[in-house]
Amino acid sequence: MKFYEIPENFDAEIENYEKAVKEFTEGSIPKAKLQSIRVPFGIYEQRQNDKYMMRIRLPGGAVTPDQLVHISNIALKHTKSPLHFTTRQDVQLHDLLLHETAEIMKELKESGLSSRGGGGNTVRNILGSYDTGIDSGEVFDISPYVQALTTRLIAESDSWTLPRKLKIGFSGSPEDKGLATVNDLGFIARKKDDGKEGFSVYIGGGMGRKPKVGFQLYGFIDTDRVYGITRAVKNLFDKYGNRKNKYNARLRFLVEKFGREKFVKLFENEYKKVKEIQYPPLKIIPALKSDTGFIEIPLFLGILEPGKAGILGKIMKRFGEDTLRVMTNQNILIRNIKEKDIPDLVSELKKGGIFYELPHFIARSVACAGAETCRLGICLSRNLLKAIKDKLDKNNFDYSRVSDLSLKVSGCSNTCGHHILADIGFYGIAKRSSGRLLPFYQFVMGGIVHEGITRLAETIGSIPAKNIPSFLHELLRFISGSRMEGEDFKDYLERTGKEKILEIFNKYSYVPPFDENSGFYYDWYDDKLFSLAERSSGECSAGLFDLIELDLKTAEQNLGLAEKAYDPSYHRPEDENMVKNTVLSTCRALLITKGFEPKDDHEAVFLFKEHFIGKHLKEEWRTVTDKYLKNEEISEDEAKGLFNEVKELYNSMDDSLRFPELDETEKKGTGGEEEKDYKVCDFRGIGCPLNFVKTKLVLETLNSGDKLEILIDDGEPIDNVPSSLKEEGHKIIKRQKEDGYWRVLIIKGED
Amino acid sequence: MNLTEEQIDRYSRHIILKDVGGKGQEKLLNAKILIVGAGGLGAPAALYLAAAGIGTLGIADGDKVELSNLQRQIIHFTPDVGISKTISSKNKLEKLNPDVNVILYDERVYADNIIDIINDRDYDFIIDGTDNFPAKFLINDASVLLKKPFSHGGVLRFEGQTITYIPGNTCYRCIFPELPPKGAVPSCSEAGILGAIAGILGTIQATEALKYILGIGDTLKNRMLIFDALEMNFRTVDIGKSPDCPVCGNNPTITELKDYEQPVCDLKKQG
Numbered sequence A: 001m002k003f004y005e006i007p008e009n010f011d012a013e014i015e016n017y018e019k020a021v022k023e024f025t026e027g028s029i030p031k032a033k034l035q036s037i038r039v040p041f042g043i044y045e046q047r048q049n050d051k052y053m054m055r056i057r058l059p060g061g062a063v064t065p066d067q068l069v070h071i072s073n074i075a076l077k078h079t080k081s082p083l084h085f086t087t088r089q090d091v092q093l094h095d096l097l098l099h100e101t102a103e104i105m106k107e108l109k110e111s112g113l114s115s116r117g118g119g120g121n122t123v124r125n126i127l128g129s130y131d132t133g134i135d136s137g138e139v140f141d142i143s144p145y146v147q148a149l150t151t152r153l154i155a156e157s158d159s160w161t162l163p164r165k166l167k168i169g170f171s172g173s174p175e176d177k178g179l180a181t182v183n184d185l186g187f188i189a190r191k192k193d194d195g196k197e198g199f200s201v202y203i204g205g206g207m208g209r210k211p212k213v214g215f216q217l218y219g220f221i222d223t224d225r226v227y228g229i230t231r232a233v234k235n236l237f238d239k240y241g242n243r244k245n246k247y248n249a250r251l252r253f254l255v256e257k258f259g260r261e262k263f264v265k266l267f268e269n270e271y272k273k274v275k276e277i278q279y280p281p282l283k284i285i286p287a288l289k290s291d292t293g294f295i296e297i298p299l300f301l302g303i304l305e306p307g308k309a310g311i312l313g314k315i316m317k318r319f320g321e322d323t324l325r326v327m328t329n330q331n332i333l334i335r336n337i338k339e340k341d342i343p344d345l346v347s348e349l350k351k352g353g354i355f356y357e358l359p360h361f362i363a364r365s366v367a368c369a370g371a372e373t374c375r376l377g378i379c380l381s382r383n384l385l386k387a388i389k390d391k392l393d394k395n396n397f398d399y400s401r402v403s404d405l406s407l408k409v410s411g412c413s414n415t416c417g418h419h420i421l422a423d424i425g426f427y428g429i430a431k432r433s434s435g436r437l438l439p440f441y442q443f444v445m446g447g448i449v450h451e452g453i454t455r456l457a458e459t460i461g462s463i464p465a466k467n468i469p470s471f472l473h474e475l476l477r478f479i480s481g482s483r484m485e486g487e488d489f490k491d492y493l494e495r496t497g498k499e500k501i502l503e504i505f506n507k508y509s510y511v512p513p514f515d516e517n518s519g520f521y522y523d524w525y526d527d528k529l530f531s532l533a534e535r536s537s538g539e540c541s542a543g544l545f546d547l548i549e550l551d552l553k554t555a556e557q558n559l560g561l562a563e564k565a566y567d568p569s570y571h572r573p574e575d576e577n578m579v580k581n582t583v584l585s586t587c588r589a590l591l592i593t594k595g596f597e598p599k600d601d602h603e604a605v606f607l608f609k610e611h612f613i614g615k616h617l618k619e620e621w622r623t624v625t626d627k628y629l630k631n632e633e634i635s636e637d638e639a640k641g642l643f644n645e646v647k648e649l650y651n652s653m654d655d656s657l658r659f660p661e662l663d664e665t666e667k668k669g670t671g672g673e674e675e676k677d678y679k680v681c682d683f684r685g686i687g688c689p690l691n692f693v694k695t696k697l698v699l700e701t702l703n704s705g706d707k708l709e710i711l712i713d714d715g716e717p718i719d720n721v722p723s724s725l726k727e728e729g730h731k732i733i734k735r736q737k738e739d740g741y742w743r744v745l746i747i748k749g750e751d
Numbered sequence B: 001m002n003l004t005e006e007q008i009d010r011y012s013r014h015i016i017l018k019d020v021g022g023k024g025q026e027k028l029l030n031a032k033i034l035i036v037g038a039g040g041l042g043a044p045a046a047l048y049l050a051a052a053g054i055g056t057l058g059i060a061d062g063d064k065v066e067l068s069n070l071q072r073q074i075i076h077f078t079p080d081v082g083i084s085k086t087i088s089s090k091n092k093l094e095k096l097n098p099d100v101n102v103i104l105y106d107e108r109v110y111a112d113n114i115i116d117i118i119n120d121r122d123y124d125f126i127i128d129g130t131d132n133f134p135a136k137f138l139i140n141d142a143s144v145l146l147k148k149p150f151s152h153g154g155v156l157r158f159e160g161q162t163i164t165y166i167p168g169n170t171c172y173r174c175i176f177p178e179l180p181p182k183g184a185v186p187s188c189s190e191a192g193i194l195g196a197i198a199g200i201l202g203t204i205q206a207t208e209a210l211k212y213i214l215g216i217g218d219t220l221k222n223r224m225l226i227f228d229a230l231e232m233n234f235r236t237v238d239i240g241k242s243p244d245c246p247v248c249g250n251n252p253t254i255t256e257l258k259d260y261e262q263p264v265c266d267l268k269k270q271g
């Protein structure tokens, strides 16, 4: 039995991949090239260089006992590291060697498994309610649809070349255990009064860095429209998706861009076209009637030794093929067994070291891989969960009154740990104190997943990683004591309000200076000072952006204060430092992209001067950094100019954290005016939007491809005019800051 | 033609639009639009078209401003009562936008003058702002015969309807071949109108004219927009050209203009 069919051309694809690996090893293709081929196969480089992770697709978390044994054997052969079961209901092999990855893919294929689409801009593993088929409360078993759609989508080559990843979920009931309301596209089983089966359809949800709840596209569709709708979504996404900026590229950003109404209209256009083509229907293989017995095997952190996975597979073989599901809480559900078999099975599993008694609260808690292996991670999310468990266990915490609460931790704002759906969640960020970075988490609360009322958890505030176990201990004790028997957590929060929780929280938000307690500057169970520098090897991460944006925001705030400082009516002596602070935060912001983590302020400005000025920024800015380093007075305009320049540079950063470099003439500073073969228009002193109007009128007289340079003022004009021109289809090829104004070079676009 | 500094400023919100730009604004400044009837529909249409910089605006109306007009004919003000609607309109329009050349036809349209009026400046587009069926049929027939696009509009009580005739497509007579029988026309007591509704419709007509001149979007060609302001419900109905249309069909029976009799109650007071 298999839960999806691997397309015929997959052997050829593996061969291509193998070739690329070989070329890379021989040095004939660069790492970035290989990366772009490798990632769509679900193979990622880990935090540790030269160690790889492979993510295997299990639709709706379904895996047969045979397949599990097979995976276990592959893991034992190629890596001794544990298997990771993830919140996307797939399974990961860790610590693989690059040159073995192609071989592993071939081995996986023998048992009908594939890692294709485990990463990159592809159709990812399709989620499904883990208890579908055995849940007495569900509308109908959605597995056949999850599986048939998987088979269809992985056979379509355009599933691997989308603008960004596309995530789909199916739920068997409004309880939405397949997270349909928070995926790009979701289907929830529904039955009409006349007994006709179908789905309600949700679109535009998703987690990641800017999570969003999807909206209902259809209240009811017939089951035979599942493929057509998915096809239309793919077409729509392919056509309008943003391929340039991967941070605003998920389907939900299209909804944002067009507005819901227009988005739906565009979708309907695509759907109309799809209907005309008459694709063959999905091959639905009806689900067999299942036995209703089940056992949830708690896997703390989603980890299982490969040997034990093999034992589990062998045991389960006796009970049938459709008996295992990976759950979105990183546990494994044994299902489809007879109730009477449960006691014996549990003792057998215990003997095999697979089943431990864990308090429900801990067993169901979730942590993503985090900075331990994930390159994008900021904090060691798994270690935090361990620390929480240790703390609670040590204090003999009575779990009984919180066993229904969910605790979820992500290592960064990317939401792989689903913190945004949790009753209590945390996600890793970095903050600065004593001029150093330290591990922090944002604390969120009150997430709900259920058709019609799905709600993302609300951010309460940030807290140092070190304080979380104690904080949570106090919080859980407080909740245990004040929640009524059987009270829903949502009702509880509504009833008690947040004040008391905030009061507890505030007690733990304090960070001592480094000299006083350096422990805060280490992440949990880590012996190295917390740092982000090593992890910025050309890969952007949400956490990195958070950090850069934090610095830029600090700079901007200081700038605001500095402006006031020059206004005598606001004068406060301490504000005079704000100009310097602006320069400092400005200089520090982008250093992380080059892997620098300065120890102190002086070093930050120095590194910036060495690595940015003359390379990405014009020579003239050197006077500002020099003044800072020599402790001379810097004017507010100088600070502001540098800030704007750096902000601009940040905006032009590409996916590999690279910045545009100056050309030769610019490097030398403002030399003699070069001969210009294009028109220059001076629109200084003209406000918005008239400056744009005038630019537009001049552009109308030119041919597409012609250049035009305009001079516009700093401030609102430079913020608005270039972006408006871009919207009209013109290209901005240079923006150059002059004394109080900007030169913007435009290439006229198509009419 | 080059826009002056003042024009660039005045029309900047047009020029900003990707679909308009400086070129589009020049089209508007070169355009000639005739508004027949300076009443409830014609007033807002004239104001918006003048504001938009339509270079030549013709206004045809033979009536004088009456106090009961002011409830909806927003181009006329209280001191205007008693003077001709065309003069009253010109005064406002020229103050609103000196770029506009306002041409006045201080007469009602009839079969024997409408052709001359339209041909006077060879108007590009006509707005039917009249309030009575004889005039509406006359404007339709004249436009079809002269191959001029025009916007039909009608309002009553809380409802309105409008269609844009583009030569070669559905005309007003394709939908309503003949004038309604006298009894079918609302009596005076029923013929009230909420002033703002005339404003909605006149503004839609102005929008159609602007789109036509600019060559952007889809006009109400071959479809009629019908709205009910009480329900605030707008819908469009697709209506194809009729092969049996007496004026634009395959065998037209109307080949020259003629005047029709005004129904019992003269509805012009509510137009």
Ligand code: SF4
Binding pocket: A368, A369, A370, A371, A374, A375, A376, A377, A378, A381, A410, A411, A412, A413, A414, A415, A416, A417
């Ligand atoms: S949430 Fe962040 S740290 Fe955790 S797995 Fe996702 S990207 Fe990595």
Ligand SMILES: [Zn+2]
Binding pocket: B170, B171, B172, B173, B174, B175, B242, B245, B246, B247, B248, B249
């Ligand atoms: Zn007709």
